[in-house]
Amino acid sequence: MPNAKTSSVASIVFTAFLLAACESRERTNAVSYSPAGPVPAEQQRPGDPNKGYEALLNAPYITCGMPYSAYKQTASAPEPMTLILGRPGRNAELPYNLTAYTTPKGVELVVNNCLSCHAGFFAGKLVIGLGNENLDFTEDRTAAAEGVGAYVEDEAEAAEWRRWADRIRAIAPYMITDTMGANPAINMTFALIAHRNPETLAWSPEPLIEPPPKSVAPVSIPPWWRMAKKNALFYNAEGRGDLARAMMVGAIFCADDVDTVRNIDAYAPDILAYFASLKPPPWPFGLDGKLAEQGRAVFERTCSGCHGTYGEQPIYPNLVLGLDEIGTDPVLAQHAVGGASDRFIAWFNGSYYGETARAAPAPGYFAPPLDGIWITAPYLHNGSVPTIEALLDSSKRPKYWTRSYESSAADYDPVGLGWRYTALGQGKAGTDDLRERKKIYDTTLPGHSNAGHVFGDGLSPEERKAVLEYLKTL
Structure with a gap:
């Protein structure tokens, strides 16, 4: 299995708000809910799955992380099964869940990508699109991020490390789970939203709206190949509208302006097309x-x-x-439609993301x-x-x-x-x-x-x- 040192909290942002579908509309910060029952289909932007695969592995949609020099001093050599053949340049030496990125100021970084949460192993083989159910978020990650500073070599690297570590410090209290395998992506994304101006996406060191509660409702990570069939995504069908736009909300971990996310949005439909092209692995044992x-x-x-x-x-x-019909644990769904998350729904709908996507959860699963x-x-x-x-x-x-x-x-x-x-x-x-x-x-x-x-x-x-x-x- 991959060394734990190669993962950071940035990796789970992409699990949150895997929303859905469609047409451009006027942005509004209105809070609305969807009824239980059938979810209608909505048009999506076309994309190229081959380009999406390349972008998923090699594009810097997360633009802050650990300086490469510090990574080399702190990370163990990746196990062979964690390497993906064909990745270019520095990425060839990094495990599947990390991506190399050089900032406009020339600082080499190692940043997380979606696969930290959305790829898992079975019998020693990496399965892209399978939720990683073995992640451990039961501890505060702040000290680990701060400790990286001891390995930073110059002023430019120090500035990049500080930017990354400060984001982790701000959100770490909201992503501590009770149990290994449980994913706190929803709560962590809400914590990020609390620090972002919805119109400019500028980061505020202090929260601009009330952060979420620190108690985390556990979530099991769904596989990507379901995205080919579902008309809205997330367990409570929260996302309606342009899925390619909405799923990249994870970029707000580091993206401090609309231009940055607009550049990411240009290839987001390709990534979505790649997700929809995935097929699950076949049953590997005997069958009657x-x-x-x-x-x-x-x-x-x-x-x-x-x-x-x-x-x-x-x-x-x-x-x-509906909750009465399915009868499963109601906490996640009730939190979304009971008013506790209205401020985050309003932020999303009033932000750049809300121009073509919308958050409208349903009271069920x-x-x-x-x-x-x-x-x-x-x-x-x-x-x-x-x-x-x-x-x-x-x-x-x-x-x-x-x-x-x-x-x-x-x-x-x-x-x-x-x-x-x-x-x-x-x-x-x-x-x-x-x-x-x-x-x-x-x-x-x-x-x-x-x-x-x-x-x-x-x-x-x-x-x-x-x-x-x-x-x-x-």
Whole structure:
């Protein structure tokens, strides 16, 4: 697995506000919500997936980071499996989640890119577009960023390091999670928004609006290949409008003016086209074709109304289920539509991003497409269920559980479809070892509930077994 030193907090910005779709409109700071139910399609700008791949790996859409000289002194040599062949220049020696960037003043930096959160490993192979469910955001990153200053070599580098470290200091208190694997991108993006002028995007050392609460609702990172089917993105369909524009909101970590993000926006449709071109990896183990076909019939009778059908002519309904219907942990959705996030919605809609995109969350959660579902554990929007077997039978869901946080084939459960886990008799409160406590998923914590989505409880054991076999084929 990649060395932890090669990651920084900038990496998770791109997880937040992966919004959606369409036409240019007059910018407004109005706060609006969307209803639960079907999400209509909206037109998107065309893009070139090949150019998008190159931009994703090599373009500096994050424009602040660690001086290269400091990186060389503090980072271990990257493991071979973390290198992507064909990257040009300095990027050839950097791991997949880092990009080289030379500032207008000639300072060489190493900056994070989207793959820090949106690429994961399975059996020693990098899978681009797979959410990284092994990241650790349980600690404050400020001290680590400040410590880099000891390795900075000259005044110009010091200025760039200080700019980067100050951003981390400002947002670090809002991105500390209770559990490894949980991603705080939403909260961190809200913290960045609090420091930005919506019209000029200028950075303010002091917040311009009230920052978000420091408690972080956990989020499991969805795979990029779902973007080809969904009409709005994010778990609560918050994003409507021009997805290519909206998804690059992560640039506000460093971009201090509209011209900078406008340059990024020029190639954003190419990156979006690349996301939509991705296909999930095929099931790597044995398959019972006859049982899978039986499972297809059960799935299409009981599951396809929300999750769609698959095959040569797939149908995906783009359906948001209301909280009363889905029954899963409501914290994330309620926070978005209950007024607590109105100031951030208004900022987005009144900013450069809001010229062609809009934030309009719904009071519920998307029923996602299930392409490659076998490799996307853990499940539900908060990652509270370790396997699909437990998702289809709520009686099997552990109240407290832990896992290895590795991604080897031996850590995968090909029967239950998910990561092997250990059920525990106590939660975080009963564990003194800090290293072990952060690895415990405690479903009694706010935002961490594993309740809801009990639709599989009505299936017989034989039907569940058949559905599990069918899901391997998607």
